Amino acid sequence: MASLFTPSRKVALQVLQEVREGRFAEDALSDALDRQSLSAKDRNLATELVYGVVRWRDRLDSIIRRCVIRPGTRMDPDVREILRTALYQIFFLQRIPEHAAVDQAVMYASQRSKKHAGFVNAVLRRALRDRETADPPPEKDPRRLAVYYSHPEWLVRRWLHRFGYRKTKHILQHNNSKASLELRLNTLKATPDTVSQITEESELQAIPGFPNALRVMRSSGKVETIKGFLEGSLVVQALASQMIAPLLKPQPDMRILDACAAPGGKTSHLAALVQDNARIVALDISQQRLNETAANLQRLGVHSVEFVVGDAADPQMVKELGTFDRILVDAPCSNLGVLRHNPEAKYRVTPEALMQFARIQSRILSNMAGLLNPGGMLVYSVCSPTEEETVGVVDAFLTASPGFSLLPFIREEVPMPVLVDARGFFATFPPPPEMPLDGFFAARVARK
Structure with a gap:
């Protein structure tokens, strides 16, 4: 019986267990798919199930609570995951036959015990029978x-x-929506001819108003299969992230620091903006992630970057880096602006954690600013919309640092004027209805 259980659902349940134990869905899913030889159809379904269940976890649990015959029943965590996965298919995936979702869930539960199988069957049958009362629409409460x-x-x-x-x-x-896969053309390798060939032969669409940005219209499951990716002509980088590096206004021959650089998307963008003709230092606390960044930049044909392992929050370490004309501080944050990609973050972040992030961000910003040459510029960015991690960090820094001033962005610097607020901060949150962007924030300061 176990052999009949579809590989996509089996992989999804294994990944969801890892997410429950603390792993990020993106990392756990990537590792699981690398280990399995799944068809494109099964890869896509496994991905859909993992992200769908994590995105809608609390709503799925509320359906379970309404459909359990004896409320308060203590439930095995794996059985709950089976129910969540089946209910996601029933309530959110119209293309999956309801009987298939139920049969697969009962089959998998039966591997644990007949009692678990009977319980899963009863809950799912009741959810199908009482669909409207099991999942009532929300109120404004x-x-x-x-x-x-x-x-x-x-x-x-x-x-x-x-x-x-x-x-x-x-x-x-x-x-809770699905994020499109967005790419950036690597101008160090992509020529007009290769760009034309890539867009003609792949399911890619240029994004109007955003230079070198492409959207994958139909995914085959592996980015490596997109023409031009392995050759270094394409970089996976979300659209909002693509707007950060140009805000720093890097110029050839400058000494540039990318603090917290891994996985290297913005580092490679900085290199491309100066035609790989600058002295760029990529700093990151993780040797492994920095190694991965180096391999990625090698694929992209970037040769102007020096890699340094170190903690940007350590004031003694950063003094050894020297001084810079431009500094990008893409600080570690709560990830509450990228919940389409990292939905598990919303369950793990607390108000207290925001203050902890802000303290670390403030230390990093202060340390990095001390390395800026007179007249130099620093861009502070996070993929979070919270006031603690954005305006709060920047205002506290400016108050404590009279030798620096805010250098507001102007609306002509960005593809969409609405992304610059009244104070000259860059903010993509709330997302514009016409352009579903991740929630990024950036501020620019200059040393007097």
């Missing part, structure tokens, strides 16, 4: 919104207070 859209209540309440109901609902829906 923060708690109900939080459960229905599977976000922590404290975060929903914060957004309601800051943005109001309509924008908050849009944010919640956006966060």
Whole structure:
């Protein structure tokens, strides 16, 4: 019987167990798919199930609670994961026959025990029979919104207070949507001829208004299969992330520091913007991630980067780096702006954690700013929209650092003027309705 269980569902359940134990879904899924020889169809379904279940976890659990005959029943974590996966298929994937979702779930539960199989069958049958009462639409109440859209209540309440109901609902829906795979043309290798060939032979579409940005219209499951990727003509980089490096205005022959550089998307972008003609230092705390960055940059034909392992929050270490004309501080953060890619982050971040991130970010910003040459510029960026990690960090730094001044962005510097606010900060959150972007923030400061 076990052999009949589809490989996509088996992989998904294994990955979901790893996510439950603390791994990031993206990493666990990538490792699992590398170990398995799945068809493109099975790879896509496994990916859909993993991200779908993680995105909608609280809503799926609320359905389970309504369909359990004896409320308060203690449930085996693996059985709960089986139920979540089946219910996601029933309530969110119209292309999956309901009987197939139920049969597969019962089959997998039976490997544990007949009792578990009977329990799973009963819950799923009741969910099918009482679909409307099992998954009622949300109200404007923060708690109900939080459960229905599977976000922590404290975060929903914060957004309601800051943005109001309509924008908050849009944010919640956006966060639970599927992110397109977006690429950047590597101008160090891609010529007009190769660009034309890549777009003609691959399912890629240029994104109007965004230089060198492409969107994958139909995924085969492996980015390596896209023409031009292995040759170094393409870089995986989300659209909002592609807008960060140009804000630094790097110039040839400058000495440039990319702090917290791994996995190297912005490092390679900086190199491309100066035609690989600068002295770039890529700093990261992880040797392994820096090794991966080096391999990626080699594929892209980048030769202007020196790799340094070190902690940007350590003031003694950073003094050994020397001084720079441009510094990019893409600081570690809560990842609350990239929930489409890392949905598990919303369950792991607390208000207290935001303050911890802000303290680390402040130390890194202060350390890096001390390395800036007079007249030099620094861009501080995070993929988070929280005030603690964005404006709070920048304002605290400027108050404590009279030798630096805010250098506001102007709207002509970015593809969409709405992305520059009244103070000259770059912010892609809340996402514009016409362009589903990740939530990035950036500020630019100059040394007097």
